[in-house]
Amino acid sequence: MHPLPQLESYAIRTFEIDCNQQLTIPALVRLMQETAMQQVLELNISVWDLEQYSLAWVLIRKRIEIERLPMLGEKISIHSYPTGADRVFTYRDFRVYDEAGQQIATAATTWLLMNLQTRQMSRIPAELLARFSGYFPPVEMALPYALDSLPPMEQAFTSRNYVVGWYDLDFLKHLNNVHFVKWMLEALPEETLAKQQIRRMDLLFLAEGNLHDRIDAQFQQIDEATYLHQLVRQEDKKVLATGRTIWV
Structure with a gap:
């Protein structure tokens, strides 16, 4: 199969900006979340599709890189797609483009499946993995996985x-x-x-x-x-x- 990028377009609205008329980071994350949600609904792997398995997707890692934040009224498009999976983890990328087609932000995310009864991580059932694994892009198209550790806080x-x-x-x-x-x-x-x-x-x-x-x-x-x-x-x-x- 070919990659299945989810493309959603948005115009930056007044309730999504700060005092500088820029899109806020929380608003950007919310738009990314909505873009991914539309795709998992289409692939039948959303939180509601997983209820029969007593499983749920849990975000455990996110790395956001920003070239610039869009301004009020500016139109952007967000592309999102799964990029890989192993026994317990799946990976999803986001790429944000402005109207000129310039990439202005990216995010690499890592997810796992949690058993809602035991609250423990669970292996990905083969029948679920089959619903999206065929859409993984070539390795060179994926963002580097966010695997590096974060330093401990010494003086909080x-x-x-x-x-x-x-x-x-x-x-x-x-x-x-x-x-x-x-x-x-x-x-x-x-x-x-x-x-x-x-x-x-x-x-x-x-x-x-x-x-x-x-x-x-x-x-x-x-x-x-x-x-x-x-x-x-x-x-x-x-x-x-x-x-x-x-x-x-």
Whole structure:
């Protein structure tokens, strides 16, 4: 089979921008998520298709690289497609293009299947793998897998505190990954968010966030361009996610 890229086009709307009229990173992640969702629905491998197996897709790693963020009213297209799989992991790429066809952002993601009864990772059933493995592109067309480890945070500074609310949950009743991104970034100094441009964001998702969880957003500045991030549940000090961002 040939690759099956999912192509969705969007015009950047007012509720997706910041004070500089640029698309925000959380909004970009949400658009990527929607693009992927349309494809898994088409391939019959969505969360609802997996209910009969008591399985669900879980995002565990995301690496976003940004050349520039589109502006209010600008039209973009997002291409997304699965790029590979092994016993327990699957990989999906995203490429964002402007109206001129220039690539302005990419994301490489890693997913696993979780058994909803045991809460443990599960091997991919052969019949599910067969629904999308034939569409994997040649290796040279795929982004490098996000496999490198993130450095530990040695001096965490708690900047924000959050309580997971009903509208923060996804369709599995877990904290939506868009909020992981948003809460990590909101912890940073206002001057960084207002005056610098993000070029890269690496995320490692370690545990679920649930309704009413109290979460601390922490960061550590490494140098003028680099921050480390983590979200920590107050009740048990469990680290739910770690991250690293690079700015210019």
